[in-house]
Amino acid sequence: MPEDKPTRDVSPRAAVARRITELRRAQGFTLSGLASRAGIGKGTLSELEAGTRNPTLETLYALAGPLGVPLTGLVGDGTGHSVPDGVVDARLLTVRTHDDGGTTEVFWLTIAARGTRVSPPHRHGTVEHLRVVRGTACVGPSGAEVLVRAGESSSWPADTGHTYAARDGSAQGVLTIETPPGGP
Template identity: 75%
Template sequence: MPEDKPDRDESLHSAVARRITRLRRDRGLSLSALALQAGIGKGTLSELEAGTRNPTLGTLYALAGPLGVPLTGLVGDGTGRGVSDDVVEARLLSVRTHDDGGTTEVFWLTIASAGTRVSPAHGPGTVEHFRVVRGSARVGVLGAEQDATAGDALSWHGDTVHSYASTDGGAEGVLTIETPARRDGSGAGHAVIMR
């Protein structure tokens, strides 16, 4: 069984723990260095790597940036896999790794009726697209968010801090995250945003 395609019975905690540890070591980072770059506590990172802490969406996105991988690089590419926090649940619909090393991830995103999810910047050149299917949302680059209702689609640079919120009773839709290949050839670079 390949290293990054765990048994279906393996818990998300264990799979995420193994991936974070492997990526951190591959990049020559100590626990302290990665925790500092991700803006999380060293104890939190240690518990994630031990598989004893729940991997929340916010923490995983905070780690994905410094590790230079898309979200699926941490949670796996199994359709239906999901992560959540108090505001957002993201369930993977599909992921494609392109010949150049870039990725396109497609998630079913559910935004709770209350609260705002602030997401850290992802890798350089990352672009996000959100099409609202039900409800209404306020999404985009922090401080420049835009409103959207069912049928609307918005795009923004995901390599800057951005947020997700519902403007009235919750929202659901399709979130597509395009992460270009890294400039060093190992996977996050440049993309052009189209509106």
């Protein structure tokens, strides 16, 4: 008679839950401690770790900072993986970890015609680059955003709060996030 073994949940949500829990424990954070540092509720973090709550892009970025990992450290580095939040949809094209421990993540970014997304600060020294291929985006450090039209690019420090919005309809482009080696 075959032994009954529970099947491991391999859904993206369950994988994110496992990564958050493993990173939190490895770094010695309590649920309350990480939730506080990330600026999210302890209940939200508990539900994320239990796999009962879908993570938003904003929450993942808020957790990635204190955990000292790039976004792909939480969602995985599978090409084509998409993390939407209603305003921004970031679909992973590629990720590279460099010999020094830094990472380069490349996303196909779609910014919806409605709303504005404010991203929390990433690890110190992180820089984002956006090349707009369709539409017009308003991006950059909060309070110092710039308009970037199709065919144009912009770069900004991502270790402070920064904003994504589209003007005159949706916008699409290639977003590159360069995260330096080291801790948060």
